[in-house]
Amino acid sequence: MDSTSTDNLAKTDDATEKKNFILRVIQPGLAGLMDGSVSSLAPLFAAALSTRNSHTAFLVGMATAVGAGISMAFSEALSDDGKLSGRGSPVNRGLVEGAMTFIGAAGHALPFLIPYFKTAMTVAIAIVVVELFVIAWVRHRYMETPLGKAAIQIIIGGVIVFLAGIFIGKS
Structure with missing residues (x-):
């Protein structure tokens, strides 16, 4: 084999490895982080x-974080066995998605350990902003979505759910 063939084989192996990482870790992790960070906004801020x-x-x-984490773990693990899609072990994907869902939802719940409501609320809102930008960055970095487009999409979804929580909480 000449060096060109070896280089092409290495590039193919790298591309396959990257694709598998995205399908088996990044995609379920991103789905979990998005679900945990965004879907938990309404119940948390409505209750607050x-x-x-x-x-x-x-x-x-x-x-909300525990329930959503468990639900998303089962949902991902039972969505496909990975054989037809090539997405790998359903248990591993479920664990990744469930853990990231929990982390996304717990992140902005933890500030409410602060006994002073206004301070807790301010910190929780700041964490939500950081979470949304982290999601946008991951989408940009791994899913090749332009950063501005990813940020706008995530922020619009987050703001809509956040406003729903405020509207419900103030009624």
Whole structure:
């Protein structure tokens, strides 16, 4: 084999390895992070604003994080066995997606351990902003989505769900 053939074989192996990493880790992790970060906004902030109690908001946020993490883990693990799609072990994908869902939802629930409601709320909102930009960056880095487009898409979705939580919490 000449060096050109060896180089092409190495490039093919690298491309396959990258594709498998995206299919088996990044995609389920990104789906989990998006679900955990965005879908938990409405219940957490509705509970926070309706009770104005940090402890209650924390409990609702953590219950949402645990429930969503378990649900998404099972959903991903049972969605396909990985044989037809090439997405790898359903158990591994489920664990990745479930863990990232939990992390995404717990991230903005943890500030409600701060007993001062206004401080907790301010920190939680700041964490949501960071989470949304992290999601946009991961989409840009691994899914080859232009950063501006990824940020706009994620921010629009996050803002809509956040506003729903505010609207429900203040009613």
